[in-house]
Amino acid sequence: MLLSEILKDWPCTVSGSIGMSVRGITERSGNVREGYIFVARKGAKDDGLCHLQEAIESGAIAIVVDRNTTINIKIPDNITIIAVPDGRKFISYVSSKLAGDPSESLTIIAVTGTNGKTTVTHFIGQLLNMCGKQAAVIGTTGIFSNGRKISMEVPEMTTLPAEFLHPLLKGCLHAGMEYVVMEASSLGLSTSRLDHCIIDIGVFLNIGVDHYEEHGSKQSYLSAKKKLASIAKELVVNADDEQCMALVHNSKRPTIYFSETMITDVKATDGLYFTAIPGRHNRMNALAAVTTLSSLGFDRMELLSLCQQLQLPEGRLQRIEESGVTVYIDYAHTPDALHNVLSSLRKECTGGLITVFGCGGDRDHGKRPMMGEVAAAFSTQVIITSDNPRNEDPLRIIYEILMGIDDMSPNIIVEPDRKTAIERAVFEAKDGDVVLIAGKGHEKTQQVGQMFFPFSDSRIAKEALQNKKFEIN
Numbered sequence: 128m129l130l131s132e133i134l135k136d137w138p139c140t141v142s143g144s145i146g147m148s149v150r151g152i153t154e155r156s157g158n159v160r161e162g163y164i165f166v167a168r169k170g171a172k173d174d175g176l177c178h179l180q181e182a183i184e185s186g187a188i189a190i191v192v193d194r195n196t197t198i199n200i201k202i203p204d205n206i207t208i209i210a211v212p213d214g215r216k217f218i219s220y221v222s223s224k225l226a227g228d229p230s231e232s233l234t235i236i237a238v239t240g241t242n243g244k245t246t247v248t249h250f251i252g253q254l255l256n257m258c259g260k261q262a263a264v265i266g267t268t269g270i271f272s273n274g275r276k277i278s279m280e281v282p283e284m285t286t287l288p289a290e291f292l293h294p295l296l297k298g299c300l301h302a303g304m305e306y307v308v309m310e311a312s313s314l315g316l317s318t319s320r321l322d323h324c325i326i327d328i329g330v331f332l333n334i335g336v337d338h339y340e341e342h343g344s345k346q347s348y349l350s351a352k353k354k355l356a357s358i359a360k361e362l363v364v365n366a367d368d369e370q371c372m373a374l375v376h377n378s379k380r381p382t383i384y385f386s387e388t389m390i391t392d393v394k395a396t397d398g399l400y401f402t403a404i405p406g407r408h409n410r411m412n413a414l415a416a417v418t419t420l421s422s423l424g425f426d427r428m429e430l431l432s433l434c435q436q437l438q439l440p441e442g443r444l445q446r447i448e449e450s451g452v453t454v455y456i457d458y459a460h461t462p463d464a465l466h467n468v469l470s471s472l473r474k475e476c477t478g479g480l481i482t483v484f485g486c487g488g489d490r491d492h493g494k495r496p497m498m499g500e501v502a503a504a505f506s507t508q509v510i511i512t513s514d515n516p517r518n519e520d521p522l523r524i525i526y527e528i529l530m531g532i533d534d535m536s537p538n539i540i541v542e543p544d545r546k547t548a549i550e551r552a553v554f555e556a557k558d559g560d561v562v563l564i565a566g567k568g569h570e571k572t573q574q575v576g577q578m579f580f581p582f583s584d585s586r587i588a589k590e591a592l593q594n595k596k597f598e599i600n
């Protein structure tokens with residue numbers, strides 16, 4: 128596509144030629160190829176302008192800036208400089224255009240909420256497949272085509288940046304997909320990753336505590352989520368969640384509601400309370416999925432019966448059982464998630480309930496003491512450990528978790544090494560006990576500083592259970 132055609136409908140100031148052909152757009156200097164536009168955005172940690180040389184040497188034909196600034200290197204005459212008001216919105220617009228606006232030809236469902244996005248997107252994908260439809264699912268656990276995981280070179284993010292999303296949607300279209308179900312994270316929405324993606328249905332699950340600090344405030348977090356209500360053509364909303372209801376309050380979009388007992392006029396409990404999915408919150412997730420498909424015209428009663436076959440995604444209440452001890456791996460990394468999971472496990476557990484968890488570094492501090500409080504309230508023993516410390520001191524994170532726990536609480540253990548913490552929980556568990564290992568679910572690495580070390584909660588738990596079995600025998 129010619130640069131002139133890309134720029135004709137977008138506010139910009141151009142210095143240089145607009146007659147050349149554009150082959151791609153990126154804000155990552157390392158991803159620039161021959162014929163690309165490089166958007167030199169300033170971020171929280173870095174500045175694209177510091178990487179111009181790499182972009183130019185890799186074949187950039189145009190440099191985009193979105194702020195008043197001076198460029199400190201000599202730009203070759205054949206490279207066009209474009210000034211736009213907002214680099215992120217520009218990337219979204221151009222990425223969609225270069226891919227041929229694939230979202231126009233797909234039915235796209237975007238799911239937002241503090242907890243349950245991955246689960247609900249997978250449930251929707253599975254139900255669509257059961258109804259004979261071709262569906263792709265995109266989110267935290269990767270990209271799936273009709274339930275099969277596809278390996279692709281895209282960043283491991285919940286909501287893909289537009290420069291990766293639109294080429295992927297184009298691929299989905301070529302592969303014969305009719306539906307694409309994706310997660311809409313608050314950060315994805317606020318950073319314009321979905322701005323030029325045509326979304327048919329926006330699903331609102333719940334609002335809890337997470338990411339407030341990354342957004343600056345709870346209000347900004349809510350505003351980010353609210354953006355989906357203006358982008359999507361139709362909405363599906365959890366009527367039991369007051370904050371979700373407030374978010375869509377002034378929306379003019381056609382909206383269908385679901386609640387614990389009802390999907391519009393159908394009694395939800397009839398089909399769902401017999402489902403094999405563990406956890407009350409997962410039955411809510413199934414309801415969200417059923418409601419979404421019913422808004423697309425599928426038969427609700429048939430959908431409710433199909434719920435029997437739904438499978439949780441990897442690392443969501445994943446059960447491992449050995450020698451009388453049951454271990455659950457779960458991705459609960461917010462207070463609400465931990466509360467939901469622990470209250471479900473409390474009901475099924477006849478013996479002790481041992482919880483191993485930590486909190487991620489460089490993420491919301493507010494949720495840490497709240498998660499400590501919940502873990503202590505529901506467990507017979509809590510082992511507080513590290514999650515992904517990232518650039519924070521693991522002991523400092525643990526200290527903040529402990530701030531939510533009464534000094535007098537018995538059975539609180541601190542073990543900063545996550546592998547040792549899991550092993551200890553498994554070895555100490557008695558016949559009939561349940562061990563919950565929360566926070567990292569499907570993750571295959573642990574991030575310490577800038578390093579990613581191989582790490583899998585389920586692998587470590589399985590090994591510990593095997594070792595325990597040998598010791599017992």
Ligand SMILES: CC(=O)N[C@H]1[C@@H](OP(=O)(O)OP(=O)(O)OC[C@H]2O[C@@H](n3ccc(=O)[nH]c3=O)[C@H](O)[C@@H]2O)O[C@H](CO)[C@@H](O)[C@@H]1O[C@H](C)C(=O)N[C@@H](C)C(=O)N[C@H](CCC(=O)O)C(=O)O
Nearest residue numbers: 154155156168170171172173174175178284285286312314
């Ligand atoms: C909040 C957010 O959108 N952050 C993303 C954003 O960071 P930033 O704006 O601070 O950018 P920066 O790192 O300062 O870099 C500035 C610019 O220099 C460029 N650069 C930088 C280095 C280089 O060598 N070359 C180069 O061109 C960068 O590409 C960028 O354009 O742009 C970076 C580069 O494109 C992303 O790596 C980074 O996401 C990182 C991976 C991240 O951790 N994001 C998380 C917080 C996130 O988005 N999570 C949500 C899920 C949250 C939820 O559960 O709800 C998600 O959707 O994944």
Ligand SMILES: Nc1ncnc2c1ncn2[C@@H]1O[C@H](COP(=O)(O)OP(=O)(O)OP(=O)(O)O)[C@@H](O)[C@H]1O
Nearest residue numbers: 241242243244245246267408457458459464467468
């Ligand atoms: N509807 C729900 N309400 C509360 N908690 C939930 C709900 N669904 C799932 N959870 C909890 O949240 C955890 C994460 O679930 P899931 O991965 O589906 O959410 P998510 O919104 O995609 O998370 P993230 O985007 O932060 O990765 C689950 O392991 C479970 O503990």
Ligand SMILES: N[C@H](CCC[C@H](N)C(=O)O)C(=O)O
Nearest residue numbers: 460486487490514515566567
């Ligand atoms: N999407 C969430 C996942 C958190 C998972 C937890 N293991 C952590 O690292 O905090 C985030 O990026 O905040």
